[in-house]
Amino acid sequence: MTSDAPGWDAIDARLDEFYPGVAPKHFGTLHRFALGGPDPLDGVSFYPRDEPVPHWHIVGYGMSELYSTDAGDCDISGWGFEFTFRVSRAADDTEPPVWAANLLQNLARYVESSGNWFEPGHHIDANGPIRQEYPTALTALAFAEDPELRTIDTPRGRVQFLQVVGLTGEEYAAARQWDTTGVLDLLAERQPLLVTDLDRAPITDDPAVRDAIGAGRARDGSSTGLLLVAGFGWSDEGDMVRLTFEAVTAGAVAQAVRDRLHHGRDLIIDGDGVRVLLRGAEAFDVQRTVDGGLDVDLPAAAVLALPSVLVAGSRALAGTSGLIVEVVE
Numbered sequence: 001m002t003s004d005a006p007g008w009d010a011i012d013a014r015l016d017e018f019y020p021g022v023a024p025k026h027f028g029t030l031h032r033f034a035l036g037g038p039d040p041l042d043g044v045s046f047y048p049r050d051e052p053v054p055h056w057h058i059v060g061y062g063m064s065e066l067y068s069t070d071a072g073d074c075d076i077s078g079w080g081f082e083f084t085f086r087v088s089r090a091a092d093d094t095e096p097p098v099w100a101a102n103l104l105q106n107l108a109r110y111v112e113s114s115g116n117w118f119e120p121g122h123h124i125d126a127n128g129p130i131r132q133e134y135p136t137a138l139t140a141l142a143f144a145e146d147p148e149l150r151t152i153d154t155p156r157g158r159v160q161f162l163q164v165v166g167l168t169g170e171e172y173a174a175a176r177q178w179d180t181t182g183v184l185d186l187l188a189e190r191q192p193l194l195v196t197d198l199d200r201a202p203i204t205d206d207p208a209v210r211d212a213i214g215a216g217r218a219r220d221g222s223s224t225g226l227l228l229v230a231g232f233g234w235s236d237e238g239d240m241v242r243l244t245f246e247a248v249t250a251g252a253v254a255q256a257v258r259d260r261l262h263h264g265r266d267l268i269i270d271g272d273g274v275r276v277l278l279r280g281a282e283a284f285d286v287q288r289t290v291d292g293g294l295d296v297d298l299p300a301a302a303v304l305a306l307p308s309v310l311v312a313g314s315r316a317l318a319g320t321s322g323l324i325v326e327v328v329e
Contacts (some may be wrong), residue, residue: 028043055088086163086193118143123224125140145160146161147193178220182216221263224256230272233274245310246327247329266279277296279298298317302323
């Protein structure tokens with residue numbers, strides 16, 4: 001007999017390998033998203049774990065293709081991933097953390113509404129505690145492949161189990177300025193299986209961790225190639241091109257230039273829907289893109305000079321023949 005939910009069955013089969021005979025606590029949606037419901041995840045399962053530390057292993061259903069479809073064979077099922085989350089719990093706690101399911105639903109809504117998906121190494125600012133009305137220092141999220149579930153093949157294509165991990169503000173800054181995977185590796189040494197503990201202190205309180213992050217940043221630069229900058233734009237002025245930044249964001253842009261371009265990595269600046277790609281090159285060049293952005297090639301002299309001109313005022317950028325950088329209050 002053919003199942004009408006082969007994708008769902010494949011996820012369950014993978015979970016049975018780690019939780020044989022365990023019936024998880026499951027919360028399902030009554031009105032499916034595909035039929036106009038508000039929640040992209042059709043369900044969220046909670047598995048209680050005692051090892052290596054007590055926690056809930058939480059798995060969502062809905063970012064991949066769960067049901068029969070006439071779309072034909074695909075290499076990737078749906079968005080290509082399902083969210084997982086590991087949240088610490090007291091050893092005698094039997095009540096699943098419903099707030100965690102709500103967080104996964106919010107992430108799923110973001111993906112569905114924006115078209116922006118997540119992959120291992122990505123991060124996002126939660127703009128506040130990841131659990132509302134709870135005094136936690138965790139205010140951001142990072143994403144990693146679930147260290148146990150990994151990636152599976154299903155009848156509808158490949159699905160990666162993408163684990164959500166809570167970060168403090170200091171850890172989030174380190175992920176942006178250096179490398180998300182590097183920060184998560186340091187966190188995993190202290191939080192087995194990257195369990196999110198709302199009550200933990202920042203790992204950056206440890207001088208050894210700060211030294212490791214500093215050394216990695218000096219060695220590698222930043223892995224964050226996209227910088228969202230409010231108020232950023234560009235304009236043509238005859239043979240000149242003007243890049244305009246607001247003073248409140250200029251310092252962050254200067255640091256991103258040091259962390260990316262100074263290490264031979266491209267940097268995309270996105271402001272109000274306008275994208276400009278900055279990259280190191282042998283010679284200066286500016287190319288307009290079909291989406292209204294720019295591709296800007298910067299020689300070594302311009303790459304070195306750019307952070308110093310990101311201060312109040314308007315200045316021609318050394319090493320270029322037609323680029324003005326303006327910082328406005």
